[in-house]
Amino acid sequence: MSADDSNLLKTPLHSLHEELGGKMVPFAGYLMPVQYPLGVMGEHNHTREKAGLFDVSHMGQVVIMGENADIWLETLVPGNIVDLKTNRIRYTMFTDDNGGILDDLMITKRENDIFMVVNAACKEQDIAHMRKHLPDHLELTELNDRALVALQGPIAAEVLSRFATGADQMDFMSYAEVEICGAACFISRCGYTGEDGHEISIPADKADEVCRAILNEAEAEAIGLGARDSLRLEAGLCLYGHDITTETTPIEGSLIWSIGKRRREEGGFPGAEIILNQIATGKITRKRVGILPSGRAPAREGTVILDADDNPIGEITSGGFGPTFGAPIAMGYVTTENAANGTEIFLQVRKKKMDAIVAATPFVPQRYYRKQK
């Protein structure tokens, strides 16, 4: 650790990371483990096969309390929050007046308030944005006293149910409050790996104890940010600041599915005029797509995408190697006429022009839990 790291924040799990041999790197103002001795590939595969525990305490946890908080929240996000049932979770985004994306987030409607999880790099800006628009009768609280971890993988729910009976019976995108090791935890059946699992919000002073107990289970391993990135890329999930930004609308970002029918009809969120016009006319100039490079060379963020005549038609926004997919994978923006699956495109990787095709995401099938009805 260098002297430059002294102004970085540490999560409540910092000493556990160091004890586990985590390689700590600066990320969004925090010192976070990019990998443990198992390595990115091993950690990635472990999560796909068993259960991986990720520290995501750097993310922002916020509660909005007060009457009709859901109605107010709809003035800032295009997601349908009013019709969200109690203890259900929805993925949506804060939009700006130009229809650009300020951040993407998860919103949970709880019995008496709204709980949300926002990206680490955006949390201060998100909170300022909400406070700026917050009516007097609503109260915003940042839960600085809670850690957040994700337990992900095909055996993750089973592992968690050993501590919280019934956790494995929760539906995908549902929420519950449980006690783990005597700590009052919020568990949400969601994540960002494409696997089944939960995110677990834990009081900061109990986070170390809860995580040690989970990691004591034979199937669980600590997983760093490196594997978190390769897992989410294989699952076709966007990384804010890269795949979606203020320069991209939800429609260009292929997130149209996150805007429900009623919101499309009523609008009422920042940039609605632009976004709804894009939905109505289908007129966008570029679109986020999955990309499969044909060779073995990964195409990284910033790689220029060309057509057969060497005209630039877009750029890679996330790219790497998919350990489960077994080949390079990427996503990026291409001009709309080149966005159909199967379109042949070219990637300028260093001095070489490589073949690639536009492909459907996810690259690895998502395995979320769906309750038998």
Next chain:
Amino acid sequence: MTTYFSEDHEWISIDGSTGTVGITEYAQNALGDIVFVEVPEVGDDFAKGDEVAVVESVKAASEIYSPVSGEIAEVNGELEDNAALVNTSPEIDGWFFKITISDDSELEGLMNADGYKAFTAGLE
């Protein structure tokens, strides 16, 4: 055969006027799981310090700089299908290329095994 090491964590093993080049055990450990190596073309000329190859791990791409000036005589075709050789055998089977050295005096600026060991110890 004499082997030299660079501060960029390459090794070069000398046999007459030919040097075989790869990355060190220390480098492969720092890079992590290697998924792709872009090797140069046979016949290409490089000056000492030129970017001559690229190593891609799951995480990131890293440039490899030529430890000497010369012409590429041979590349390790095995790496095309099995880049992980660089992880499992960085200093033997995972070699990158052979280069015909144009200026022997450039080797003088490189370290021997003991010097490199002390150099990496200083990085810990």
